[in-house]
Amino acid sequence: MVEEIGKTAEGDLIINVGPQHPATHGVLHLVITLNGETIKKVEPHLGYIHRSIEKMCESLTYRQFIYTTSRMDYLSAHINNHACALTVEKGLGIEIPARAQVIRVLMDELTRIASHELWWGAMAMDLGAFTPFFHAFRERETINEIMEETCGARLTMNYMVPGGVMVDLHPNFQSRVKNFLKLYKRKIHEYDELVTGNIIFQNRMKGVGYLTKEAAISYGVTGPAARGSGVSCDVRKHYPYEIYNQIQFDEILETEGDSFARYMVRLREMNESIKIIEQLIDNIPEGDFQAKTKAVLKLPKGEFYQRVETARGELGVYIVSEGGTTPYRIKFRSPGFSNLACLDHITRGGKIGDLIASMGTLDLVIPDIDR
Amino acid sequence: MFSLESLTTLVQDWLNKTFPPAIALLFEFVIVGVLAIALFAALGLVLVIMERKVAAWIQIRLGPNRVGPKGMFQSAADTVKLIMKEGLTPDGADKFLFNLAPFIVMMVAMLVLAPIGFAKGFHIWDINIGVLYVSAISSVSVIGILMAGWSSNNKYSLLGAMRSGAQMVSYELSVGLSVLSIIVLTGSLNINDIVLSQQNGWWLFKAHIPAVISFVVFIIAVTAETNRAPFDLSEAESELTAGFHTEYSGMKFALFFLAEYINIFIVCAIGATLFLGGWMPFHIGNWEAFNHIMDYIPSFLWFFGKTFFLIFLIMWFRWTFPRLRVDQLLNLEWKYLLPISMVNLIVMTLVAIQGWHF
Numbered sequence: 001m002v003e004e005i006g007k008t009a010e011g012d013l014i015i016n017v018g019p020q021h022p023a024t025h026g027v028l029h030l031v032i033t034l035n036g037e038t039i040k041k042v043e044p045h046l047g048y049i050h051r052s053i054e055k056m057c058e059s060l061t062y063r064q065f066i067y068t069t070s071r072m073d074y075l076s077a078h079i080n081n082h083a084c085a086l087t088v089e090k091g092l093g094i095e096i097p098a099r100a101q102v103i104r105v106l107m108d109e110l111t112r113i114a115s116h117e118l119w120w121g122a123m124a125m126d127l128g129a130f131t132p133f134f135h136a137f138r139e140r141e142t143i144n145e146i147m148e149e150t151c152g153a154r155l156t157m158n159y160m161v162p163g164g165v166m167v168d169l170h171p172n173f174q175s176r177v178k179n180f181l182k183l184y185k186r187k188i189h190e191y192d193e194l195v196t197g198n199i200i201f202q203n204r205m206k207g208v209g210y211l212t213k214e215a216a217i218s219y220g221v222t223g224p225a226a227r228g229s230g231v232s233c234d235v236r237k238h239y240p241y242e243i244y245n246q247i248q249f250d251e252i253l254e255t256e257g258d259s260f261a262r263y264m265v266r267l268r269e270m271n272e273s274i275k276i277i278e279q280l281i282d283n284i285p286e287g288d289f290q291a292k293t294k295a296v297l298k299l300p301k302g303e304f305y306q307r308v309e310t311a312r313g314e315l316g317v318y319i320v321s322e323g324g325t326t327p328y329r330i331k332f333r334s335p336g337f338s339n340l341a342c343l344d345h346i347t348r349g350g351k352i353g354d355l356i357a358s359m360g361t362l363d364l365v366i367p368d369i370d371r
Numbered sequence: 372m373f374s375l376e377s378l379t380t381l382v383q384d385w386l387n388k389t390f391p392p393a394i395a396l397l398f399e400f401v402i403v404g405v406l407a408i409a410l411f412a413a414l415g416l417v418l419v420i421m422e423r424k425v426a427a428w429i430q431i432r433l434g435p436n437r438v439g440p441k442g443m444f445q446s447a448a449d450t451v452k453l454i455m456k457e458g459l460t461p462d463g464a465d466k467f468l469f470n471l472a473p474f475i476v477m478m479v480a481m482l483v484l485a486p487i488g489f490a491k492g493f494h495i496w497d498i499n500i501g502v503l504y505v506s507a508i509s510s511v512s513v514i515g516i517l518m519a520g521w522s523s524n525n526k527y528s529l530l531g532a533m534r535s536g537a538q539m540v541s542y543e544l545s546v547g548l549s550v551l552s553i554i555v556l557t558g559s560l561n562i563n564d565i566v567l568s569q570q571n572g573w574w575l576f577k578a579h580i581p582a583v584i585s586f587v588v589f590i591i592a593v594t595a596e597t598n599r600a601p602f603d604l605s606e607a608e609s610e611l612t613a614g615f616h617t618e619y620s621g622m623k624f625a626l627f628f629l630a631e632y633i634n635i636f637i638v639c640a641i642g643a644t645l646f647l648g649g650w651m652p653f654h655i656g657n658w659e660a661f662n663h664i665m666d667y668i669p670s671f672l673w674f675f676g677k678t679f680f681l682i683f684l685i686m687w688f689r690w691t692f693p694r695l696r697v698d699q700l701l702n703l704e705w706k707y708l709l710p711i712s713m714v715n716l717i718v719m720t721l722v723a724i725q726g727w728h729f
Contacts, residue, residue, distance in 0.1 A: 015526050023609040037530070037697055126609045128600055128694025134430040194691070200601055201693050352530070352610050353696040 026366030209358030223313025376492025531614025
């Protein structure tokens with residue numbers, strides 16, 4: 001930091017945004033250099049919520065380590081667990097029952113909607129509108145209730161296990177999800193009326209936080225943030241896992257690359273998730289919800305990698321096994337870390353308000369960045 | 372129409388008969404002061420609970436509902452909490468200015484209250500330049516805010532104060548011009564005269580489209596001038612944590628908070644006086660019977676009803692719109708509102724000269 005201060009020009013103002021700040025939604029620490037209201041540099045400082053999850057995983061068995069990953073990107077807990085379960089299954093070479101696959105995809109998509117709902121509310125709150133937050137939570141609560149009933153938890157579900165899912169679906173699951181679909185369709189137009197169509201909102205979002213396609217690729221941005229710049233990177237389409245190759249859905253792409261494009265990608269993605277759920281909810285096959293696995297799992301010596309599409313982008317799980325009951329080394333390629341990298345690029349030259357708006361559209365979850 | 376003038380004259384006569392003039396004047400000062408402070412406290416409590424209830428209603432939730440019936444004593448409990456809290460002064464702060472700033476902001480809010488006519492024959496000071504006085508005094512509060520931002524020795528506060536300074540100085544122009552457009556119709560700056568000139572109908576309805584335009588400009592500009600969302604850039608919770616009052620706590624913070632609400636009340640009272648007839652009941656031309664029925668509603672109810680309607684409007688804005696960016700905020704004023712209100716003033720002058728209004 002001392003060195004950084006030496007480099008700044010006369011009249012520059014250095015501000016610490018965070019680690020405790022209402023707009024960072026967690027303990028992210030940004031050191032921003034300002035000239036008046038104009039941003040000259042943004043420097044993220046990480047590590048405030050580092051829990052060494054990767055190191056912890058090395059001493060946990062292949063059944064246990066999955067639970068720590070719910071705490072990484074807590075809004076995509078299901079999808080994180082899913083990625084780990086898939087990697088372990090890849091190593092073991094297990095076939096998963098069809099029912100478990102459908103349940104997993106259903107849960108993933110519900111999680112994705114819940115995550116985008118929360119992002120939408122928080123995003124509007126970053127821009128100074130408080131009401132959308134409550135509207136978003138109204139729908140999200142319904143999903144949380146579905147999760148609570150089937151998984152026994154609302155946030156860190158720990159529902160996916162190697163070989164399938166932990167328990168079977170609750171008998172009410174289908175009717176509840178259908179109720180949610182009805183509620184969602186009745187309420188989704190409010191999102192556009194309250195926020196998307198608002199002239200102040202559009203002025204704040206359009207033309208700020210530009211991320212070109214080339215920059216998105218070079219920074220390793222994935223997920224909705226990259227798709228807003230026209231980078232086709234949906235893992236569900238390009239490297240389909242589970243039954244995603246049998247489902248009809250579109251990859252949402254916007255080519256503008258500004259904050260508004262990233263916003264629209266997420267809103268439209270929610271509709272795609274609804275489409276996926278509608279296709280599957282009446283076609284959940286009968287059968288086992290879990291494949292028969294040994295009590296103690298041992299992965300063969302080797303390296304295993306699996307990627308999935310979380311609500312924020314591409315999550316990669318890399319396991320190095322020495323043949324024991326615990327992994328030798330685990331590495332998570334988290335979407336938030338790479339998405340954060342482009343923050344300086346997209347906000348430089350903008351105003352403080354733009355920084356907050358652009359940071360909102362990246363949808364950062366801080367425990368996902370630090371792990 | 373029932374007038375409170377008889378009451379005020381009664382008190383004054385009694386005081387003058389009983390005491391020598393100097394003492395009587397002193398007593399009048401004390402009575403007015405106590406009434407003003409009581410009104411302040413009452414308004415603060417009512418407006419805070421109103422804001423929270425309106426917010427809750429818009430945000431599909433219940434709002435405060437634990438203290439007292441339907442949570443009506445919540446703001447009283449909050450006041451007690453704020454009084455009990457320690458008023459911190461940061462180490463690096465300029466202690467004199469830091470502690471002075473909230474009082475300046477508060478004092479300005481109190482001073483502006485003077486010429487407002489609360490009911491027929493009931494105002495603190497019947498000054499003949501009432502509207503000018505209000506706009507002159509209310510612009511002093513920006514000094515308090517700049518003082519708070521500068522003396523806090525906090526970069527967030529400084530940025531907030533800077534924004535606030537730019538914002539309030541620019542939006543005052545639009546407020547002034549839209550107020551002027553009513554003044555050209557009444558030909559008087561006296562608030563009582565302005566109210567009386569709306570005997571046959573409110574200016575909002577009497578003076579055609581220019582009055583509606585200046586009313587809209589007025590509402591937008593006063594929302595900005597009182598630093599309310601969507602123009603709350605000087606506070607900007609998500610950007611500057613709390614803007615110019617980041618470092619304030621306890622009662623010093625409460626004074627800023629209270630001053631904000633009193634300012635909203637004052638600008639809405641001015642708006643109600645200029646455009647909606649102040650305490651004047653709703654009259655339509657020469658519908659004698661209708662006008663007579665309307666006169667039965669006491670004048671202070673009319674005044675507070677109109678004022679609280681405008682306050683509700685401003686609260687509605689706050690809980691619906693996102694915040695503007697600082698350059699957009701200044702663009703809105705200098706590129707749109709100011710030219711519009713200037714042209715509007717000319718049109719209004721034409722209307723007044725030609726006598727086209729009703």
